[in-house]
Amino acid sequence: MPHPLSFLSTRAAKAVRGLLDVPDHAPSDYPFAPSDIAALHRATLAGGAQVDEQTWQDLMLPDCLERIAPGARTSLFGRQWLYRALRRQDGRERGLYADARALNGDPTERERQRAALSCLRSADIEVYERIAEDGPPPVLPWARWVPVPPWLLLVSLASAPWFPVAWLGVFVALVALMWFNVAQHSTIELARRRGHALAMLLRAKVRLDGDKEAAALNRALSPGVLDLAPMTKDYREWVLLAKVKHYLRWRRRVHDNRAVLRAAYNRCARAEAVLALALYIEGERTCAAQEGELQLDAVRHPLLAAGLPVSLALHGKGMFISGRNGEGKSTLLRTVGLNVALARGLGFCHADAARVPALPVYASLRNDDSLLDGESLYVAELRRARELLAAPAGLYLIDEIFRGTNHLDSVSSAAAVLNELAARGPVLVSSHNVILAALMRHRLDAVCVERGRDTVELRPGVLTETNGVPLLGAAGLGGAVLANAQRVQGWLARYLADPAEAERVLAPPAQPLASTPLTAAPAAPA
Structure with missing residues (x-):
C-alpha cells in the first residue's frame, strides 16, 4: 500500500x-x-x-x-x-x-x-x-471479525482484576490477534x-x-x-x-x-x-510504414548490428526464395517478419521506405521435434500447417517447409499447403527443393539470395550453383566421392531448374495430366 x-x-x-x-x-x-x-x-x-x-x-x-x-x-x-x-x-x-x-x-x-x-x-x-x-x-x-479481538483484549484486561475468568478472554484475544497478523x-x-x-x-x-x-x-x-x-x-x-x-x-x-x-x-x-x-x-534508421502491397527498400534486421540491407517487393504473387547455405535465407524471412510486425504494431520499419499489407504476419521458421511430447519434426510441421490454414488470412513466412520427411513427400505436401496458403494471402517461403519454384510458378515468383559485400541482392530465378557439394572437399571427402557428387549434382540441377510440365501440376490445367505410378507396372504374362 x-x-x-x-x-x-x-x-x-x-x-x-x-x-x-x-x-x-x-x-x-x-x-x-x-x-x-x-x-x-x-x-x-x-x-x-x-x-x-x-x-x-x-x-x-x-x-x-x-x-x-x-x-x-x-x-x-x-x-x-x-x-x-x-x-x-x-x-x-x-x-x-x-x-x-x-x-x-x-x-x-x-x-x-x-x-x-x-x-x-x-x-x-x-x-x-x-x-x-x-x-x-x-x-x-x-473481515467482519477484525474489530472483535482488540475490543475483547481491552475488556478482558479491564475485567481480569475482578473476574479471574476474564484471563481466558485475554488468551483468546491474543490468539486471535496473532492469527490475523500471521495468517x-x-x-x-x-x-x-x-x-x-x-x-x-x-x-x-x-x-x-x-x-x-x-x-x-x-x-x-x-x-x-x-x-x-x-x-x-x-x-x-x-x-x-x-x-x-x-x-x-x-x-x-x-x-x-x-x-x-x-x-x-x-x-x-x-x-x-x-x-x-x-x-x-533516435539512434536507428527508420521510416513510417504505409499500407499497401509488401515493398521494403533497404530493409534491415533490427537485432543484427552488422546486418546487410535488402530490398524486395511483391507484384501480385508471393515469393519462393532459394540460395546457397549461409547466404541469409532465414535471416531474410526474419527481417521481413520483424519489420512487418513493427509496422503493424508500432507504425515503423527499419528501412528507407516501406509498404506493408493490412494483414497479420504468421511465421513457421523453427519447427522442431519434441521428445517430451512424442512429436516428430514432420508431425510438428503438419501441426503448424494446420494452424496456419485455420487462422485468418495473413502474410505467411515459412522456412524450409516440410524438411522432416523424405523428398517425395516433402515436395508433394509443401506444394499442396503452399498452394492453399498462397490463395489466401502473400507467402514468402524458402526451400532447398527448387522444384517447388516450378510447381508454384502460378502463385510465387522465384528469387535467389546472393550476399554481397554491402548488401543482399535478390535476383530472379532459382539457385543453380550450390555450395553443399564443394563443402565435401573442405570436409576431407574429396577424390571419387567429390567427383561423383559433382556429376550427380550437375544432372539434377539441369533437370530441377525447369522440369517439363511441372508448372501445370497445380495451376488451373488446360487439360488433365496423366498420373504416373510410383511402382513399376507388373510384367505382361509370357
Missing part, C-alpha cells in the same frame, strides 16, 4: 521518510516474468488480428521488445503497452511512432516526461489485472506492493498532467502518519490490527476508484511507451 510521503522527492522529504521508517524506492530493473509483461494484452484480449505464440517466438519479437524498451529505462507499464501493440497487430497503436518522432523534436518536453515517469520503475508487481476486474471484489469471510501477512504484503505500484502510477499522472483527482486518491489510499510513526507503529499493527484494517479500507477504495486508476494506467503506460520508442529510434 502506498505511503503518504511517497509522492515527495526533495531532500527534506527524504529525511522525514527516514524518520518515519518509509522506504525510499529507487528506480530499478526488476526481472518481470513474461506473463507479467503480457498481462495487459491478456486482460484486454478481444477479436481481431493477433500474433500467435509460435510467430512471436520465431520472429524473436521478445528480443526486439527488450531492445526497444529495456528494463533498465522502462517500467513494466510501458513494456506492457508495447507488448500489447506488437501482439495485437491491428494497427491501433501505429500512432506511437509519429508521437515518438514529435517527442524527439522537443527535447525539453521529452526530459520533462522522462523525469515525471521515472518513478514507475520502482514498481515491482503487475497491477493492471487487479484494477481491470469487473464486479464486486471477492468476499473475505474473516494475513502474505496477503497484506502483496497488497502493500500493489499499493506502491498504484501510488507510483498516480504520482506519475500528477506529474504529467497535474491531476488533482489522482493526487486526492493517492492520499486516500495511503496509511496515516500514526501508522508509520516508530513509537506506535508496531503496537498499532499487532494490538489494534491497524495494518489489517488499512488493508481492508485500501481494498475497498481501489475497487471503488478503478476508473481513475485505469485512466492513470492508460495515460502513464502509453506515455512511457512513446518515450521508450523515442529513445530507441
Whole structure:
C-alpha cells in the first residue's frame, strides 16, 4: 500500500521518510516474468488480428521488445503497452511512432516526461489485472471479525482484576490477534506492493498532467502518519490490527476508484511507451510504414548490428526464395517478419521506405521435434500447417517447409499447403527443393539470395550453383566421392531448374495430366 510521503522527492522529504521508517524506492530493473509483461494484452484480449505464440517466438519479437524498451529505462507499464501493440497487430497503436518522432523534436518536453515517469520503475508487481476486474471484489469471510479481538483484549484486561475468568478472554484475544497478523501477512504484503505500484502510477499522472483527482486518491489510499510513526507503529499493527484494517479500507477504495486508476494506467503506460520508442529510434534508421502491397527498400534486421540491407517487393504473387547455405535465407524471412510486425504494431520499419499489407504476419521458421511430447519434426510441421490454414488470412513466412520427411513427400505436401496458403494471402517461403519454384510458378515468383559485400541482392530465378557439394572437399571427402557428387549434382540441377510440365501440376490445367505410378507396372504374362 502506498505511503503518504511517497509522492515527495526533495531532500527534506527524504529525511522525514527516514524518520518515519518509509522506504525510499529507487528506480530499478526488476526481472518481470513474461506473463507479467503480457498481462495487459491478456486482460484486454478481444477479436481481431493477433500474433500467435509460435510467430512471436520465431520472429524473436521478445528480443526486439527488450531492445526497444529495456528494463533498465522502462517500467513494466510501458513494456506492457508495447507488448500489447506488437501482439495485437491491428494497427491501433501505429500512432506511437509519429508521437515518438514529435517527442524527439522537443527535447525539453521529452526530459520533462522522462523525469515525471521515472518513478514507475520502482514498481515491482503487475497491477493492471487487479484494477481491470469487473464486479464486486471477492468476499473475505474473516473481515467482519477484525474489530472483535482488540475490543475483547481491552475488556478482558479491564475485567481480569475482578473476574479471574476474564484471563481466558485475554488468551483468546491474543490468539486471535496473532492469527490475523500471521495468517494475513502474505496477503497484506502483496497488497502493500500493489499499493506502491498504484501510488507510483498516480504520482506519475500528477506529474504529467497535474491531476488533482489522482493526487486526492493517492492520499486516500495511503496509511496515516500514526501508522508509520516508530513509537506506535508496531503496537498499532499487532494490538489494534491497524495494518489489517488499512488493508481492508485500501481494498475497498481501489475497487471503488478503478476508473481513475485505469485512466492513470492508460495515460502513464502509453506515455512511457512513446518515450521508450523515442529513445530507441533516435539512434536507428527508420521510416513510417504505409499500407499497401509488401515493398521494403533497404530493409534491415533490427537485432543484427552488422546486418546487410535488402530490398524486395511483391507484384501480385508471393515469393519462393532459394540460395546457397549461409547466404541469409532465414535471416531474410526474419527481417521481413520483424519489420512487418513493427509496422503493424508500432507504425515503423527499419528501412528507407516501406509498404506493408493490412494483414497479420504468421511465421513457421523453427519447427522442431519434441521428445517430451512424442512429436516428430514432420508431425510438428503438419501441426503448424494446420494452424496456419485455420487462422485468418495473413502474410505467411515459412522456412524450409516440410524438411522432416523424405523428398517425395516433402515436395508433394509443401506444394499442396503452399498452394492453399498462397490463395489466401502473400507467402514468402524458402526451400532447398527448387522444384517447388516450378510447381508454384502460378502463385510465387522465384528469387535467389546472393550476399554481397554491402548488401543482399535478390535476383530472379532459382539457385543453380550450390555450395553443399564443394563443402565435401573442405570436409576431407574429396577424390571419387567429390567427383561423383559433382556429376550427380550437375544432372539434377539441369533437370530441377525447369522440369517439363511441372508448372501445370497445380495451376488451373488446360487439360488433365496423366498420373504416373510410383511402382513399376507388373510384367505382361509370357
